[in-house]
Amino acid sequence: MSALTLPRFAVVGHPNKGKSSIVAALAQNDSVEISSRSGTTLQAAAFKIRVDDASYTLIDTPGFQRPRRALAWLNQHASSADQRREAIALFVSSDDCAAQFPDEVALLKPISEGAAILYVVDGSRPYNPDYEAEMEILRWCGQPSMALINPIESDAHIDTWQQALSQFFKVVRVFNPMLADRLRRDEILEAFAVIAPEWRTQIDLVRANYTQQDQIRIVDAGKLLAETLELLCSYQLNQQTLSKSQAEKLKPVLEARYFVEMRAIESAAHRRLKELFDYRNLDSEIIDLPIEGDLFDTEKWVVWGLNRQQLALTAAIAGAGTGAAFDVATGGSSLLIGATTGALLAGGGTWFGADKIARSKVMGLPLGGFEARHGPSANRNFPYVVTGRFLGLLEALQNRTHARRDILTITDSTLQDKIDTLQSHQRKALTAAFHRLSSQKVVDDLPNTLRPLLEAMSQMTFK
Amino acid sequence: MQENKDSLALRAISVMIALIAFILGLLASVAALSGDEYGRVNLLLSLFLFALLPAFGLLATAVFLSLGRRSGIAALLVELRVTPKRFAALLARQGGAAQRQRILFSLSQGWLLSFVAGNLLGFALMLLAMDISFVWRSTLLEASDLLPVLDFVAMPWSFWSAAQPSLEMLSQTQDFRLQGSPNDANYVGQWWRFLLAAQLCYSLSPRTLLWLIAKNRLTRKTETLSTDQNRKVSAENPISEIDRLAKSVTEIPVDSILFDLAHTPDSLLSDIGERLQVATIHRTPVDLHSQLQRVDYANSPALVVLVRSWEPPLAELADSLREELTAEQQSNLFIAPIDWVSAPQKNERLVEPQVAHTQEWRRFCASAVDCTHLSLYGAKP
Structure with missing residues (x-):
């Protein structure tokens, strides 16, 4: 399918009526520049929205600046209705017009090249007949068109706008880009297909792919939450020292670093979740991750950071291996005496000699000492807290639109409500998984265990 | 690390x-x-x-x-x-x-x-x-x-x-x-x-x-x-906020000429006219360009243009004002962005325009036509 036959919609209108916001919300792209100042958009900018194998293009355009004069020019170049499209074509190709009416040329050019029209007005302010010149120009283009009433501050004047707009446009819809959830966006896409039936197949594919994308995002969010939980629940800081007193002095340092790094891990996960939902410039704030309890401990270590037990076990395995080589050499006639003796001698010797080894030095370096440790959190509630905060962000992202530029304040999701909606076996699996996580045990297939919870949350969000 | x-x-x-x-x-x-x-x-x-x-x-x-x-x-x-x-x-x-x-x-x-x-x-x-x-x-x-x-x-x-x-x-x-x-x-x-x-x-x-x-x-x-993790979308540079703003006044010379481009309700417009003691009011001219040509500036100390504060200034307005007014006349031009509410059973009353809207118009006054901003909200009746 060539680029020109793919659905293309030019978002046009008066300056500062939320055209860029509508593009950002529909394109789910928070890098679209939005400003409270008029004239921010100086050139038409095309945003190709790809959703898997389907795509459509939204074109953000500058606002009308000289609609009456442009209409006067067009009237001079078309004496009857059949000449109007040609007059528009002449208008956008003329160098004189480009100099006199740069904004009108920039916004009409994509329409003259086949884009459908999305005309945006502010429904919170009274209808103004000054808009009729630009609506008349758009009518001259003869392209499929739709009007979007954007209730920027209120919906006080939507009715009067609807009456006026329906005289110029086949379809009129109310669309608030600041509150547009996926259902509202889907309604607009459906309306696109109504005004331009030749693009229906592609638009229906886009809608279907959006639904699939929502599901994929939930799966990916589950994987990310699983990774984050595993990381946070097992996170530990340690520092080796020569004596126990030195190790204990490290407590405040390790504690401070532990808190900072745990929060950094959570922040990184939150950033990745935002990116998953195509929020790349979204700032958010959240209260610090609560980490409770005294997580500090010290332990003796000998050689390579192993404790007495681990060192004895390692030595026993090595001894058994060496002894086994002897058994193999004798063709098995030694009846595994080699392996057994090797394991016992090496393991036992290391167990009883561990302290001596710890005190000895090789080339001036001690072979043993103490290890100061902070973490991991063993609090049973910790995985629930992390999950609640993660789902709080997920919920906010699903309810937010890419047109908003305010800072997102993340609040904990009410986890219990979501857990209550799960089936009994799903609840049990989740509880078992969280229990294992808080005991620093590996959980098999954690993403799939978490998925029902995320799906329940997603369904509650869009109920 | x-x-x-x-x-x-x-x-x-x-x-x-x-x-x-x-x-x-x-x-x-x-x-x-x-x-x-x-x-x-x-x-x-x-x-x-x-x-x-x-x-x-x-x-x-x-x-x-x-x-x-x-x-x-x-x-x-x-x-x-x-x-x-x-x-x-x-x-x-x-x-x-x-x-x-x-x-x-x-x-x-x-x-x-x-x-x-x-x-x-x-x-x-x-x-x-x-x-x-x-x-x-x-x-x-x-x-x-x-x-x-x-x-x-x-x-x-x-x-x-x-x-x-x-x-x-x-x-x-x-x-x-x-x-x-x-x-x-x-x-x-x-x-x-x-x-x-x-x-x-x-x-x-x-x-x-x-x-x-x-x-x-x-x-x-x-x-x-x-x-x-390192991928970051570079954000566009925000537009400079240090643009020049035009001077703002709350009073103008009496006997000025008033152009209403705001489609102001009748009662409100006559209130404004009385308050400013204007000589003439031109209501919602269809063609500002030709209307400006017919003004007798010799007997008018100033020109006031009422606009809707929430509507951003268009280049079309700047074109008309620049084309029809001399530099001296532009210095006696006042642009007054207004906002109002309509209460049931009552006359409309002026409300304070939003700060962003006022700033927008003051920037326009300073950069497009070098005129003065007139604030009507809060001005003495």
Whole structure:
């Protein structure tokens, strides 16, 4: 399918009526520049929205600046209705017009090249007949068109706008880009297909792919939450020292670093979740991750950071291996005496000699000492807290639109409500998984265990 | 930074384990090839170490890979807490489960490769330093029974004829302890090629291949994760907020001319007219351009244009004002953005325009026509 036959919609209108916001919300792209100042958009900018194998293009355009004069020019170049499209074509190709009416040329050019029209007005302010010149120009283009009433501050004047707009446009819809959830966006896409039936197949594919994308995002969010939980629940800081007193002095340092790094891990996960939902410039704030309890401990270590037990076990395995080589050499006639003796001698010797080894030095370096440790959190509630905060962000992202530029304040999701909606076996699996996580045990297939919870949350969000 | 420290610590432990595996491999080879006092080495036990065991290992790896548990036995060992706690903790901090599996798979292949390398070195050292006689013994099997099995084992290196087993070799190297050492010296030394080929084929080559694949996948994925984390969309520079704002006044000379471009409700417009004591009011001119041409500026001290504060200033207005007014007339031009509310059963009343709207119009006054901003909200009646 060539680029020109793919659905293309030019978002046009008066300056500062939320055209860029509508593009950002529909394109789910928070890098679209939005400003409270008029004239921010100086050139038409095309945003190709790809959703898997389907795509459509939204074109953000500058606002009308000289609609009456442009209409006067067009009237001079078309004496009857059949000449109007040609007059528009002449208008956008003329160098004189480009100099006199740069904004009108920039916004009409994509329409003259086949884009459908999305005309945006502010429904919170009274209808103004000054808009009729630009609506008349758009009518001259003869392209499929739709009007979007954007209730920027209120919906006080939507009715009067609807009456006026329906005289110029086949379809009129109310669309608030600041509150547009996926259902509202889907309604607009459906309306696109109504005004331009030749693009229906592609638009229906886009809608279907959006639904699939929502599901994929939930799966990916589950994987990310699983990774984050595993990381946070097992996170530990340690520092080796020569004596126990030195190790204990490290407590405040390790504690401070532990808190900072745990929060950094959570922040990184939150950033990745935002990116998953195509929020790349979204700032958010959240209260610090609560980490409770005294997580500090010290332990003796000998050689390579192993404790007495681990060192004895390692030595026993090595001894058994060496002894086994002897058994193999004798063709098995030694009846595994080699392996057994090797394991016992090496393991036992290391167990009883561990302290001596710890005190000895090789080339001036001690072979043993103490290890100061902070973490991991063993609090049973910790995985629930992390999950609640993660789902709080997920919920906010699903309810937010890419047109908003305010800072997102993340609040904990009410986890219990979501857990209550799960089936009994799903609840049990989740509880078992969280229990294992808080005991620093590996959980098999954690993403799939978490998925029902995320799906329940997603369904509650869009109920 | 912590991530780097963890990776380095993990690598150090991994190298240590690889070293131990290498030594174990070397010792295993040396032990297997030491033989008895006549230098006789059991061919079948050697085959167990150099071919059967690696083949089972490969099979286990294949099974775990097909089950999706890339870390296989190594993962089980971590799960069973046989490995040092420090190693398990370091591993747990390496990203998510999938990344951990990739790391563990890569490490375990490295360790196995070290074991195989130790095996090979031990094998080579023993061949160089000892006169090894490979013999085989069995109570139940004959040479003819064993040959098909060995032929099957040797199939992958069928192009290397010197390393192929033969019935004659098998017959001549079968050992019976009661007979002492009657084996043919020409044949007992020839089995080393077969055993070397078995090691290359079932141990070294597949493990090297798996290690390279695992390492490559791990490197690629780590780079991708790092790129993802560093990816940032550059934001457009915000428009400068230091633009010049026009002077704002609340009073104008009396007898001015007022143009209403705001479609102001009648009652409100007459209130404004009275308050400003204007001489003439031009209501919503359809064509401002021609209306401005008809004004008698000689008798008018100033010109006031009422606009809707919420509607951004258009270039069209600036064009008309610039074209029809001289610089002096522009200096006596006042633009008054207004906002109002309509209460039921009551007249409209002015409300304060939003700050952003006022700023917008003051910027327009300063940059487009060099006129003055007139604030009507809050002005004395």
